[in-house]
Amino acid sequence: MSAGLGSLAGSSRAGHPCCDHCGLPVAPALIEPNAEAQFCCSGCRVVYEAIHGYGLTRYYELKDRDDESVPARFTGSDYRRYDDPAFRELYVSRSSQGLDTTALYLEGMHCAACVWLIEKLPQLVDGVVEIRVEIGRQMARLTWDRERVELSRIARVLDSLGYSSHPYRGTRRERIRRLENRRHLIRIGVAGACAGNVMLIAFALYGAMFSGMQPEFRALFRWASLLLALIALVWPGRVFLTGALSSMRTRVMHMDVPVAVALLVGTLWGATNTIRGVGEIYFESLTAVIFLLLIGRWIQHRQQWSAHDAIELLYRLTPATARQVEADGAVRELPVEALETGDRVELRAGDSVPADGVLVMGSSSFDTSLLTGESRPVSLSEGDRLHAGTVNLSSRVEMKVESTGDDTRVGRLMALVERFARERPPVVQLADRVAHYFVLIVLAWAVAVALLWLWLAPERAVEHAIALLIVTCPCALGLATPLAIVNAIGRAARLGILFKGGQPIELLARPGTMLLDKTGTLTEGRTRLVFWRGADEIKPLVVAVEQQVAHPMAQAFVEAFATADSLRPDRVEQVHGRGVSGDVAGRRVQIGSCPYVSSSVGSLPTWGRQAVEECIDKALSPVLVAVDDRLAGVAGFGDPIVDDARDSIAELEQLGWSIGMISGDHPAVADAVAEQLGIDGRREGAASPERKVEVVRSLVGAGESVVMVGDGVNDAAALSAADVGVAVHGGAEASLAAADVYLRRPGTAPLVTLVRGSRRTLGVIRRNIVVSVLYNLITASLATAGMINPLIAAILMPISSLSVVLLSYRSRTFETEGR
Template sequence: MEVNNPTTTESPSKTPEEQATPILCTHCELPVPKGLIELDAEHQFCCNGCKTVYEMIHACGLDPYYALRQRADAQPTQAKTTDKKYTEYDNEKFVDLYTHPLSDSRRAIDLVLEGVHCAACVWLVEKLPQILPGVLEARLNFSKALLRIVWEPGQVPLSKIARLLDSLGYPPHPAQSSDASLIQTRADRKFIIRIGAAAVCAGNNMLIAFALYAGMFSWMEDEYRTLFRFLSMFFGLIALAWPGQIFLRGAYAAIRTRTPHLDLPIAVALIAGTIAGIVHTLTGSGEIYFDSLAVLILLLLVGRWVQHRQQRRADDAVQLLFSLTPRTARLLDSSHVQDLNSQEDDANRGGIEVPIESIKTDDLIEVRAGDTFPVDGIITYGSSAVSQAILTGESKPIPVQTNDKVLAASLNLSSTLHVRVKQTGSSTRIGKLMQFVEQYAQQKSPSIQLADQIAGIFVITVIVAASLTWLAWLYLNPATATEHAIALLIVACPCALGLATPLTIAAGIGRAANMNILIKGGAALENLSTTKNVENQCSSKPTIFLDKTGTLTRGQTTLRHFHAPDSLKPAVFLTEQSSSHHIARALVDAFSVDTNIINAANDLIITDMAQHPDGGIEAIIDHQRLTIGSPSFFNAHNINITSEHQSIIDQSAADGLTPVVLAYSHDKNQSDESIGVCTFGDALRDDAISSIASIQRLGWNVVILSGDDPAVVNDIAAKLNIPHNQARGGLTPEDKLNIIKQHQSDTSAPAIMIGDGINDAAALAAADVGIAVHGGAEASLSAADIYLAQPGLSSVLTTLALAKRTRRIIRQNLFISLSYNLIGVILAALGIINPLIAAVLMPISSFTVITLAVGGNYASLKKSIQQLDLQLNTKD
């Protein structure tokens, strides 16, 4: 079967000069570089990955994929394949960790796939059982790119399934499962079922109540009235015994621990109302309260669910560790150790991929260029450049060689290394850092809400008031004593008090989410809002500590200056496309926005290229030699750097930038002199200067904490008008953590940490409020209380305004609910309202609180922000 691909209608046998339009790749429909065009070939491919994927799809008879992709209007995307063999997938340890048995002959595994981008991908992947015997089921969750595979290990090994997925353009990775996450998921489901049961009981009881209340004003036969009362009791008892038992258990725990808790008056009201309702149902006289009690249980459960969802932290150090380091390592033994003079390429060196759990101290592993180190260890062979930005925040790569130490989670940039394992798992530096994160996240207790502060007094007051009411009416009118005491308990039930804080917080978090500010819980909002008068309470200002790389700056190497002829750009772009070095990626990213450069590059032909491990790359392009490298590479290869270019190099070093030198020569054998210099660095975010100035005008002290070179940090601080003594460079993650702890021990002023990297995670967890910025690493997001999903720091000002408003609404709602309960208690104690009226009045306070909590619109928040802006302008 041939593919009906409209992109190949032009005959590929024509010369490039005869082509009216660029030749497009048969698989991905992107332009084919001139150097890869095969004039006599029927199909053209822009890269080997697309060619491999097309051949596999065609061989399996899955050509309808292309028609489906066209109908899905998917964006052109190059196919990604690897040379991995996936032998570690058949390892016994791997099977135990990532798969689970369904029967004696079947197992299942969840795989995260790269390259999933449209509905056609779903169709293609789910055809797996038809093309590979032994695969019984393949179900792909498109939104998560999560594939569930069910297969028979006796018929097909898992490694073969993984290789097939890879050859289709979807390299797989095992999805990390978590027992704690599964337990939490089950608990969440049980709670939702509990809420559903409460809703069923409340709904049925309300329908029955309508019939009974209607019967009060029209004639109803006694047998039907009795039937409805018993049905109401039936649903009321179910509501109390099943969904309502959570409050009974909470009350029992409060009594046992002698700690007053809001569950105690709730349980007293539920039990008293239920007993009174049962007595009245059995005697056939008096009011029953099962409808009100069932609705009360439902509302309280919903409020508790909201609070539970907003305050729960599902992260731990083990999950963070798995997100930072590879799950496999390439294990070498004595027969695989490469001879130093060997010319074998990386793909033929041997070694086997094994789960990281199988690696032990003193094992020898291989880490290739572009891979992340899975362990802490010592280099035994090779030299390379390593990026430790994820650990230290240092943006410049560090050269390493034999006998140097390397750390897990850092990135190998240049060439293959052999590493002797010294620490694995939680014993590595990154593992210990994640333990700090977990420790301080647990120690940082939530801010004490006003509802909790008054809970003990409220509980005791309500119970004492109900007892005194019963005793007083027992003396005045014994027949109504119990009725008035029950009325007091019902009307004073702290439903609104329990809902006030979580619903207001939930509403504030919802508003923030719509403004690209993600907040984990109310503690962060309250801690931010308590800074208003802190300057008058202590000698030290509230302080915001900021990481530099990725927070104040863009967090990635970018091309800052191109001091060379523009005519060189296409050749540089074409040459650097094949390199994985971060400098090469920066050049490609900078030039890829210019279609003229891309089109010109497609007209060039590379006949030879060599990438040197000592920091340079050379290519023969249209019979001319292009050399790109560091100044030391040029000196080592005796390529002259002109005095003009040397001055640029010296100035870039003083500015904290990285210089790269260019040479272009007609001599294919040797470049004789530099022709230009490119400089690279990490640029300030666009809003950094204005945002820092606004934060300082609000009274905050701003301090930079960075792992970068102190000279670079001081240069950034000067641009941001931050005092020299408030800019700290060359810091380790532990240093940042200690600075936060020292600030907290020296002063009561709050410490706010804003960062994006793994090196900030422990400080984010230890700070009073941790804020992770857009583009941050997963561990920093997990450790932080607030995540700014929008690039830049301007969202910090919006967050401050939101925190202030949310705290004001919480106080307002607590005041209203307490005032309402106080009035209701007085009326019930005086005998003015009976249990029926109390049951009607009780939900009104909850409705009022809900309306105030969620009924506000964005205009009020915008007004707060406008007032903040006005305040800043006035201070100017």
């Protein structure tokens, strides 16, 4: 590209100050030479000042600077709707002491320092009785006194600290889950206590195998083991029995069946032997199996829960309040829920559109990237349709509401997201497929052993067959997958790859089709100046004019050309949708589209025409700059491609993935980006969110696993329709909720890490399964030979589980790719 680009990239990297709040580098245009503190954005400034104002600077000591940095978000919303009686009805509960309690979901809470800061709230706001944070769920439970403080004020303080709040809708489901988790833990505790005590008793009985024991003590110990084993089987072990029953009913064998068979047969056999007073008992192995398998099952459940949690974050796309214009011209602020069809709503610059409707007064440019993924602002004027969730960028307009809430386009998209998430078929895990054959083989083998010994020594036939069933209990097999996956998820999280559950790993391990969104995924997702042809000395003039304009391109100009000595323009005049003109230091500056600038310059000189053509070739938007009615520069604006995208795509293709690109942006822009990245597969531009879903669904039907990678709300439905949805850094909350995997680090390199790591994790799962099957082969052979006794069983069983645990935790699944 042009020389201008090179110098730009250089200047923005060289040792600039970092934001005093979040630690990210500060853009050159925002540096204030004389200020004490520097900020990367206004959000960080507000939050920094609030934290200092409250005297809570210890926050910065607690904050781990190496932790991933996120710029603070200050919404400035007034949260008036929190005081609404309707809101109170839905979310607030009142305690007997006359205090109110509610659960809030807080955005931006991620570290120990955040917990500290938020839990200081009772000291900051009079009337807040208590606030308890649960960081895992990003939730805070707030108790306050309504007489002394309103909830909206508490929410505003939280907002000023950088945590925008939302009512937590999942409280009911949350309670059910909490109770289920407690039941799991109690089962594990009881099973563990039984297993431990039975094992201690068994040590005494092992001693008796070698040195003998008085019969009354032997009877005492055996009866005690039986009692404990029965408790373990009937209380915590019941889940396996009921699981096996339902599995038989649906005729799909899974892990519960062999476990239940071993448990039942083993306990019955042991009970008979205890009553008879002769023969072996295997209670120590059986109780240990119950304990270990319950742990594996708990781990698995926790994964699934966190996957489901995410759906609850889908609710905050449209603004909370809207400014309604009444018939007499008065403007009244009201909650979005109260908007009705036919209402007139005022939109100021920076507002996001509260409902679908038609623009009835004024014209402005809108950021529609939420819905279309198009990176450039769109100019709309009277009569054009507006969609909820898009953002008004430049001037005040009025709209007429046509549909609200769930009937808006965003609302319908969100409904789609939820539907797909519900309909998605569960993935049959590798271990369960293995278990299916495992049951059949073990049962057949047991019959064979019984027949064999019926022929060799009939009185021992039943005993050997039962010993086989017990020792082949697939304990290690039951732990193989959950342990490998939970370890992989933990490792991935340290690399900034967040999995919502274990299922995507198996799907990502095998190559399939990967569809990438363009804006925000392959590109940076914002307008930047990437092409400049013109003299350096006019740059200060351009900056002086553009500083007065709130348009993304103007801001990109300022960012690119920022200089220390800023000039003040004497006059700036905007011509909507065309450009801007101004007088600076006695010179007349005009910046804008070709027709706008040509109207005063006349026909363009050759270099100018060439530069414009070059921009169009590269799918950039050309903007001309004229000084004193003469063409002085040509700038090209576009959305630059992420640095590592090309390499990552080549690497993914090498791993066997077919890569496609699907973008809501203009086809010419999409094609140009695909060309530069070497994407030869499917590519589609101008795709609406609905079209994206269609494409994904057609591929999902074809059998291969389909991975969708995207960032915006416009991708959310497609993300949830795909086998695996991956949301990338900086994505909208809705896409995070819809996705199975979230990449916290910017760029596309994490995609490669993700795929390679999943591959290695599947390898670990396979290895675990092989190891546990191998152990079972050994124990089955020993049982066939009649060489199993309780001691050998009790040694082999934990060894097999332990080796699976070690193999899982020692394995390096997710790691940064060496470069």
